[in-house]
Amino acid sequence: MQEEKEILLKIKDPASRNHGFNLLVKSYQQRLYWHIRKMVLDHNDTDDLLQEVFIKVWKNIDQFREDSNLFTWLYKIATNECLNFLKRKKNKYHVSIENASNELYNKLDNNPYISGSEIQIKLQKALLRLPDKQRLVFNMKYFDDMKYEDISKITETSVGSLKASYHIAVKKIEEYINLD
Amino acid sequence: MKLEDINKDSIFKVPENYFEEFPDKLQERIAETRKGKAIPIIPLRRIVQFAAAAVILFFTIYGLIKINDQPATIDQMLSEISTEELINYLVESDMSTEELLADIDISIITSNEDPINDEVITTDPIDEKIIDEILDEYEIEMQYL
Numbered sequence: 001m002q003e004e005k006e007i008l009l010k011i012k013d014p015a016s017r018n019h020g021f022n023l024l025v026k027s028y029q030q031r032l033y034w035h036i037r038k039m040v041l042d043h044n045d046t047d048d049l050l051q052e053v054f055i056k057v058w059k060n061i062d063q064f065r066e067d068s069n070l071f072t073w074l075y076k077i078a079t080n081e082c083l084n085f086l087k088r089k090k091n092k093y094h095v096s097i098e099n100a101s102n103e104l105y106n107k108l109d110n111n112p113y114i115s116g117s118e119i120q121i122k123l124q125k126a127l128l129r130l131p132d133k134q135r136l137v138f139n140m141k142y143f144d145d146m147k148y149e150d151i152s153k154i155t156e157t158s159v160g161s162l163k164a165s166y167h168i169a170v171k172k173i174e175e176y177i178n179l180d
Numbered sequence: 181m182k183l184e185d186i187n188k189d190s191i192f193k194v195p196e197n198y199f200e201e202f203p204d205k206l207q208e209r210i211a212e213t214r215k216g217k218a219i220p221i222i223p224l225r226r227i228v229q230f231a232a233a234a235v236i237l238f239f240t241i242y243g244l245i246k247i248n249d250q251p252a253t254i255d256q257m258l259s260e261i262s263t264e265e266l267i268n269y270l271v272e273s274d275m276s277t278e279e280l281l282a283d284i285d286i287s288i289i290t291s292n293e294d295p296i297n298d299e300v301i302t303t304d305p306i307d308e309k310i311i312d313e314i315l316d317e318y319e320i321e322m323q324y325l
Contacts (some may be wrong), residue, residue: 004196018207022207025202026203027259029202029203033194033199037192038192043192043194043198047202050202051206051209055206055209055213058210106280113192113193113194113195114192115193116189116191117182117187118186118188120187120189121191121219122192123183142183143187143190149321169181173183174183177181177183177186178181
C-alpha cells in the first residue's frame with residue numbers, strides 16, 4: 001500500500017510524472033502480464049494487450065480515485081481488455097465459439113513459448129472448455145491464490161457467486177482430466 | 181486424478197529480457213501518442229491479414245467480371261430473339277402442336293402468378309362452348325390442361 005501511495009504521489013506531480021508511471025509499470029507489469037497470458041495464451045497477443053492496458057492507465061490515471069485500490073483498478077482494466085479481446089476473436093469473421101477455442105487449443109500444442117507436462121497441457125485444455133468469465137475466476141483463485149473478496153472487486157461479482165463458479169469449474173475440470 | 185495432484189508451475193514462457201525491455205517499449209509508444217501520432221492499434225500481422233483478404237477480394241471481383249464477359253446463357257440469347265422470329269422458325273420447322281407441347285412444362289401454361297388475374301379468371305364465367313371452340317381451333321386436348 002505504501003508503495004502504491006508513493007507511486008501515485010509521483011504521478012500526480014508533473015515534474016515526476018514520467019518517473020512515477022515508469023515505477024508503476026515496473027511494479028505491475030509481471031502480475032498483469034501473467035493475468036492476461038493465462039487468458040489469451042499467446043505471448044504476442046499478451047504483449048499487445050499489456051501495452052493497451054498501460055496506455056489506458058496512462059490516459060486515465062487522473063480519474064483514479066485515491067480511496068480505491070490501485071491493484072484492483074489495474075486488474076479491472078486488464079480483465080476488461082482480455083474479455084473484450086476474446087469476444088472480438090469469437091465475433092471476428094463470424095468464427096464460432098468452438099472454432100475460437102480450437103484456435104487456442106492449437107496454441108497449446110504448437111507454441112515455442114508454451115511447454116509443460118502432458119497433464120499440465122490437458123489441464124489448460126480443460127480450462128478452455130469453460131466460459132471465459134469462469135476461466136478467469138478459476139485462474140485468479142487457483143493459480144494466483146487470490147482472495148474471493150479481491151476477485152469480487154475486480155469482477156464486480158458477489159463472493160457467493162464466485163465460490164459457486166469456482167466449485168463448478170473444479171468439477172468440470174476434474175471430469176475432463178479423468179476422461180480416457 | 182484430483183486437481184491438486186497437478187503441478188501448478190506455469191507452462192508459459194516469455195522471450196528473453198521481455199520484462200526488462202517492456203517499460204522502454206511502452207514509453208516509446210506513449211511518447212508517440214503525446215506527439216500526436218496515431219497508435220497502431222492494429223498490429224502489423226493483422227494488417228498483413230487484411231492485405232491478404234483485400235487481394236483475395238480483388239481477384240474474386242476480377243473473376244466475376246471475367247465470367248460476365250463470357251458468352252451469354254441460352255436464356256439470355258433467346259431473350260434477344262424477337263417473338264416473330266421464333267414463330268417463323270417454329271412454322272418452318274414443321275413441328276406438330278403435339279410435338280411442341282410435349283416439351284413444354286404444362287405448369288407454365290396453367291399457372292398464373294398474378295393474383296389479380298387469378299381473381300378475374302375465377303370470377304368471370306366463360307361459356308363452355310367458347311372453350312370447346314378454342315380447343316378445337318388449336319387442336320388442344322383436354323389431357324394437357
